[in-house]
Amino acid sequence: MTSSVKPLIPDDDADRLAAAFGRRGFMGAGVAGGLMATPLFAAGAAHAQAGDAEITVDQARTAPIPIVLPSLGSGVAQQITDVISADLANCGLFRPISASMPQGTPDFGSYKSMGARAAVTGKVMDQGGSLRVEFRLWDVVTGKQIQGTAYTAAAQDWRRIAHVIADVIYGRLLGEQGYFNSRIAYIARSGPRAHQTTRLAIMDQDGADSRYLTNGQWLTLTPRFNPANSELAFMSYANYRPRVYLFNLNTGQQRLLGDFSGISFAPRFSPDGRSVVLSVTRGGGSDIYTVDLATMARRQITSSGAIDTSPSYSPDGSQIVFNSDRGGSPQLYIMSAAGGDAKRISYGHGYYGSPVWSPRGDLIAFSRIANGSFSLGVMAPDGTGERILTQGFTVESPTFCPNGRVLAFCRQSSAGSNGAGFATGISTIDITGFHERALPAGSASDPTWSPLNK
């Protein structure tokens, strides 16, 4: 079935990509993901028990946590410090404070007088091709070490060590899993607006280390991460047949997903990563199907005759939110994952689209279009509590970070009559509506957030 499909990227490119991603693992056999992490016990200070964090995310939202973050050294050690600092500051929940690295136990009195709640100490050792990063996190108020860990990894993976450390700080101080050690796949765009070149691309969540996965020969849209592994589903117009494909980031292998007669599009993985829900055009509408990835068995779950699209699973896999114009205009509906009756949940002014269910389960993010402009919002799965987070000419394609606290989305500006002024990029925003910022991804659209890197 797939043998007749012309590869989207040449084999040598696929080999290069597989090599590039294959080496992303940390050093250290037998350890998950190759990251070797060993505990560092507190020297001369009481060791705090791992327990509930004292600071809630909501508190941090209104008053970012001041944290002393001294430079871990020069060269790559400074670069690691900078990445940790940027992660903490950019999420909006921390206020990193520069300082010089203390000898031994920090002077908590002076840190307290600076207003700090927490402090980092550590150092970076180059071990000939690998790095050992010793990291300690301190509670400034009690003077206790909250965590001490030495990380060893290939020198080229220094960014990843930094993100792991930033995640530990986030997790220990806020009591929630961080999301800095993750990636965002997206569509890189170039060329004239009437016929843009689109490439499947991927970068770290902070915009670093971006690379193309396809060569731009065909229109390529809507990548979606498998929440369970390093696999993407995406839509390609390869050979002028717009359909959904799968791309394995570890092997570079790609395959057609199902063999539908209509256009297959709008893929999203099930929470366990074992199946994909998507829509397929039929006549003047589109139906929603699921495809089992192991057997490629497919199951049609809507047949309204209207446009049913943009399906997204609840995190427990029991329900699907989707976009449909069965009632006359594009609105959001919820149904059982097995199909059947659907209940409309969107009732605000205008049209709704691109719904996505939060991994926490409590929110559905969406785009709303009214009076010629877009809004990005969230609502509870029963349609209550709608809140608009941001607005713009176009704000769409929201995607949640792994812990559900932040959305990445596509923001586009309007174009003048000759196309001038058109810009498309990826931004992030906290689900409270605060702290919107543009990612340094260049001309881009269609973000999809990965699960935490393994």
Added chain:
Amino acid sequence: MKLKLLGAAGMALFLAACSDHANKNVNTGAATQQVGPAPGSEADLVATAGDRVLFALNQNTLSSDAKATLDKQAAWLAKYPQVHVQIAGNCDDRGTEEYNIALGERRANAAHDYLVAKGVDASRITTISYGKDRPTAVGDDEASWAQNRNAITAVQ
């Protein structure tokens, strides 16, 4: 902006008038040489019938203008039975990417079904949708959006 729209419509009328006029030329018996597009070509379709129909916001209903264009396309296709076409549906950018892929296909399908009803063999027509990703007019104003809500017939 209105002027631009009228300009485009005016050009279509002008082209239609030209072809009508050409058809009414008196045959003087003089040897004629082909001028203009090659018969059965894309350019011929554009000049003879018009290659596209436009739609209202969020609609796939064929207007009387659209039906008139498709009638001419059907007649043209009857004249060139070996020609296959692909109808591409497109949308303005005031919808989401995914919904617009389906909406574009719905528009292409409306044109497809009309041509089939007018006797064109369905096996000669394929459809595709580019959603909002292949705008004809690159601006973001009512006139541009009106141009971008279309179904464009292309000779394969």
